[in-house]
Amino acid sequence: MCRGHEIWRVKKENCPMLIQYRRGAFATTVLSLVFICANSTSIGQTVETADDLIADYASYAEVDFLRVNTGKVKTKKLGAKGWHVAIEVPTAKTFTRVTLTADGWDFMRLLPLRGGRGRLARPGDSIEVVVPADGVGWFFLLNPFPEVSVREYRPNTLFKLANNTPRKAKYPVVDVHAHLRSVTAEGRVKVMDAVGVAIVIDSPLGIPTELSYGRFQKKYPDRFLTFANVNFSERFEETFPANVIGKLRADVNSMEVAGISEVIDKGSGVYGHALMDEPRGKVHVDDDRMMAIWRAAARLKLPVLLHVGEPIWFYEPIDENHEFLQWQSNSFRWNLSGTGVPSRDKMMERRAHIMDKVPELVVIGAHMGHLEDDLARLGELLDKYPNFHVEMGVRHVYLGLQPNTARKFHIKYQDRILFGQDGALTVQQYRQYFRFLETDDDQITIRSNEPKIYGLNLPDDVLRKIYYGNAARLMPNVKEKLIKRYPDLEFPE
Numbered sequence: 001m002c003r004g005h006e007i008w009r010v011k012k013e014n015c016p017m018l019i020q021y022r023r024g025a026f027a028t029t030v031l032s033l034v035f036i037c038a039n040s041t042s043i044g045q046t047v048e049t050a051d052d053l054i055a056d057y058a059s060y061a062e063v064d065f066l067r068v069n070t071g072k073v074k075t076k077k078l079g080a081k082g083w084h085v086a087i088e089v090p091t092a093k094t095f096t097r098v099t100l101t102a103d104g105w106d107f108m109r110l111l112p113l114r115g116g117r118g119r120l121a122r123p124g125d126s127i128e129v130v131v132p133a134d135g136v137g138w139f140f141l142l143n144p145f146p147e148v149s150v151r152e153y154r155p156n157t158l159f160k161l162a163n164n165t166p167r168k169a170k171y172p173v174v175d176v177h178a179h180l181r182s183v184t185a186e187g188r189v190k191v192m193d194a195v196g197v198a199i200v201i202d203s204p205l206g207i208p209t210e211l212s213y214g215r216f217q218k219k220y221p222d223r224f225l226t227f228a229n230v231n232f233s234e235r236f237e238e239t240f241p242a243n244v245i246g247k248l249r250a251d252v253n254s255m256e257v258a259g260i261s262e263v264i265d266k267g268s269g270v271y272g273h274a275l276m277d278e279p280r281g282k283v284h285v286d287d288d289r290m291m292a293i294w295r296a297a298a299r300l301k302l303p304v305l306l307h308v309g310e311p312i313w314f315y316e317p318i319d320e321n322h323e324f325l326q327w328q329s330n331s332f333r334w335n336l337s338g339t340g341v342p343s344r345d346k347m348m349e350r351r352a353h354i355m356d357k358v359p360e361l362v363v364i365g366a367h368m369g370h371l372e373d374d375l376a377r378l379g380e381l382l383d384k385y386p387n388f389h390v391e392m393g394v395r396h397v398y399l400g401l402q403p404n405t406a407r408k409f410h411i412k413y414q415d416r417i418l419f420g421q422d423g424a425l426t427v428q429q430y431r432q433y434f435r436f437l438e439t440d441d442d443q444i445t446i447r448s449n450e451p452k453i454y455g456l457n458l459p460d461d462v463l464r465k466i467y468y469g470n471a472a473r474l475m476p477n478v479k480e481k482l483i484k485r486y487p488d489l490e491f492p493e
């Protein structure tokens with residue numbers, strides 16, 4: 001890494017000034033400024049080259065002159081107009097910002113020298129400055145700065161902060177958002193015991209309910225439950241809703257299911273990836289066929305884990321204005337900008353449509369209902385729809401960036417939030433969630449390429465509800481299993 005400054009000073013009176021930025025062969029005037037300066041100090045001297053300029057001003061006692069590792073500089077006298085100064089940015093792994101200062105004042109904010117779309121000058125760029133002969137007291141400062149890819153940025157913290165990570169959650173946890181897929185039941189139980197997770201409810205995706213049931217719940221009936229999978233491969237058959245409803249009834253009787261497995265509509269309908277082509281038409285979550293299923297689920301008292309839309313940041317273009325550029329650069333496959341996928345608001349409308357039409361259905365909005373960026377708006381929805389709830393899978397990473405707002409939100413809506421995580425976590429990953437919820441630790445690292453988060457330090461009665469109380473109230477078969485394992489467990493009102 002190199003650091004350095006190169007300063008020229010050109011003292012002239014009354015300076016109109018033109019700054020040009022040139023990239024490659026295309027000269028683009030990005031910034032054109034005219035200053036009328038009133039400074040009477042005149043040096044009354046011309047120089048032909050940058051070295052002359054530097055040599056000349058190095059002799060001035062008040063000039064802080066330092067020259068380290070700069071690019072090539074060419075100056076040209078433009079007759080009575082002044083000097084033309086061209087600076088070729090070093091091709092070393094640096095980028096360079098040219099700023100102007102006058103008499104010690106930093107004019108950087110006044111003159112951000114930026115290229116197309118606001119990017120900073122890069123190696124190989126050429127920066128040109130015209131200094132009029134009647135300019136005054138201007139310094140040109142060249143600051144080489146290390147070029148670091150945002151994808152490689154891994155800051156080391158120097159803060160000495162408390163780490164109160166709990167070994168186990170304070171109360172038994174019911175994990176309502178899990179995809180166990182190919183992990184073994186034995187291995188899972190070891191992880192659950194190590195961190196204090198009482199029950200995991202598996203959401204089989206695209207695999208029959210029986211498969212999850214056989215691999216987990218049947219082996220450890222007190223530790224696992226299964227959400228009933230909906231077979232969407234028949235979604236275009238006329239018999240689709242009736243078949244699904246019949247299968248749900250059978251699953252309730254044969255496998256003690258806890259609800260309906262995560263139904264995901266990221267914009268292309270309830271089947272597949274957000275960008276999947278559906279040549280026969282999209283079947284969205286609020287399609288008539290799905291509405292028939294939701295009405296049956298409400299009658300069967302089965303809640304549904306509903307994933308509608310995506311986080312607001314996934315819809316934003318990945319560029320220098322993205323709020324979480326570093327983060328998105330490592331998960332850009334999820335980004336939806338420019339894909340034509342329906343907006344988040346459109347998807348929120350579809351979910352509201354379900355809750356308007358089938359108000360008795362218990363909806364568990366996956367991932368804080370994808371309104372983690374706007375908890376006030378999420379609160380309004382929870383106020384409006386009494387059977388709407390949310391789980392927090394992978395949203396500690398956003399909630400922990402607004403700990404004051406999120407803490408108030410979790411206390412106010414303590415009856416409406418459930419614990420979930422969206423996968424099959426390691427011991428350490430589960431503990432990160434509990435550290436976030438239970439402690440007031442600062443700068444909690446979730447992953448090294450993500451912003452550090454802050455603990456919510458939630459009160460005990462709120463933790464009880466989020467960890468197990470709300471799941472026991474809303475989901476069939478949860479409370480019975482908890483009582484069997486923890487006979488003295490208190491259930492909040």
Ligand SMILES: [Zn+2]
Binds near residue numbers: 179422
């Ligand atoms: Zn999921």
